[in-house]
Amino acid sequence: MRPPTNTMSQKAISCESCSLNAVCLPSGLTAEELIQLEKSIDKTMKIKKKEAVFKTNQISDGIYAVKSGAVKTSIANSDGQEQVLEFHLPGDILGFDAFNSGTHSCDAIALEDTLICKIPEATFDDLCIALPGLRKELKHQLGKEISHHQNLLLSLGQQQTDERLATFLLQLSLHYQSRGFSNKEFVLPMSRQDLSNYLGMAVETLSRIISRMTDENIIKVERRVVIISDMDKLEALAHSSCKKT
Amino acid sequence: MRPPTNTMSQKAISCESCSLNAVCLPSGLTAEELIQLEKSIDKTMKIKKKEAVFKTNQISDGIYAVKSGAVKTSIANSDGQEQVLEFHLPGDILGFDAFNSGTHSCDAIALEDTLICKIPEATFDDLCIALPGLRKELKHQLGKEISHHQNLLLSLGQQQTDERLATFLLQLSLHYQSRGFSNKEFVLPMSRQDLSNYLGMAVETLSRIISRMTDENIIKVERRVVIISDMDKLEALAHSSCKKT
């Protein structure tokens, strides 16, 4: 009976030695500041697949960084209609949604077994006063969140369904590239259901677009693995305001 | 030759005596803090209709509060497709979009002659350190911005066009009510073009929905003046996930 060898048993490590420190909160901090930040970070959160990091209306307990795994945030209205807002990958920060009222305005659900680093609410304000680098980085992360929302709004409001998927794949490609991974071959961390909801279309529509793009030799998709065969065509598709090439 | 008597000639007044101080940045500040804030605020910005408070890629010069008038923010992609992101009414804050890169990621255009109060970038960080109340209020305002984006995403991603308009009208109704105005009769500060774009639909579609809702005695619309005749029906429409009543 040995313990499982998945990420859930991973040992907590310091921000300094974390492979994500260039993209995560520590990115703008001095060595000195990092030590201060480190003291407050709670690395003990292990969230299992389909379980919540936090839920709507829950009182904010701080902000969170994804250490490994993946998290989706989504909002629901009174009728139960749900909209996926963002997919958070390792190094991403979440929890800003509680800044308005002090309670979370969305659900954060793990898409797979996930490790989370938490900066507790209590020490957060103090840290911001003490660490100029943290303030700067926090501003940067908040801006990233806002930019993301703006781009998704542009996509949902103005693009056709196939353009939306193309745009999404390109963004994901860039994301992986910036983290040293292949920009042509990567894994979708979410189900078709979650992705189609995020992109504001029916699951069937997403499936059909994937099939069509595969037929046109733009991408190859095997379950959740995506290979971009023709980056140029994909980019052309994402920018095709003048319908039909 | 007397000077024009429109809002553009309005005299700058103190935050303390401003009618908006309960909803604007001063809201969470002590009297002491307000004096500090006041020193840094630049109230001289007068933006004429159709002119920009700031434009995309412009280096951030601070954050802005709408004193009078109205401002729309919008983002455009490389193809010139444009998406209106938000309408900012008196008391609303804008400029957070530059938090990511230091340059603005959207355009902010005045919908009518508008007065703007500016907190310059240079003093902003210092003020945040010095004034706990300002930090708290800033957090609140940032959260409001994020919440707004989330709700718009839900609307664009999950609702039908008529549900989107109903939702928008109800939000505007609540907004005016919370500021002491009528919740049943108010003015749309934007053109049909801007509103239809914001709601992710064609102008013609918006026009048709307005006509239909008028025929059904839910609203009366005369140019930019809206009267809500049947609040219950409007709310039912906004929540009709089970299509067709």
Add this chain to the structure above:
DNA sequence: CGGGAAATTGATGACTTTCAAGGTGTGTGG
């Protein structure tokens, strides 16, 4: 007062959803 932008209305067609069925992979319990 005139030109032109803004708004409305109608007809048509494209895109997307919905409903339905079948296929494929995964996980759990025997």
Add this chain to the structure above:
DNA sequence: CCACACACCTTGAAAGTCATCAATTTCCCG
């Protein structure tokens, strides 16, 4: 370890929603 159940994904056909094109009216600004 295998089998079965179930969730996930794909594909097809039909229907609906919404966009586009076009024409007309209304209203605003110079």
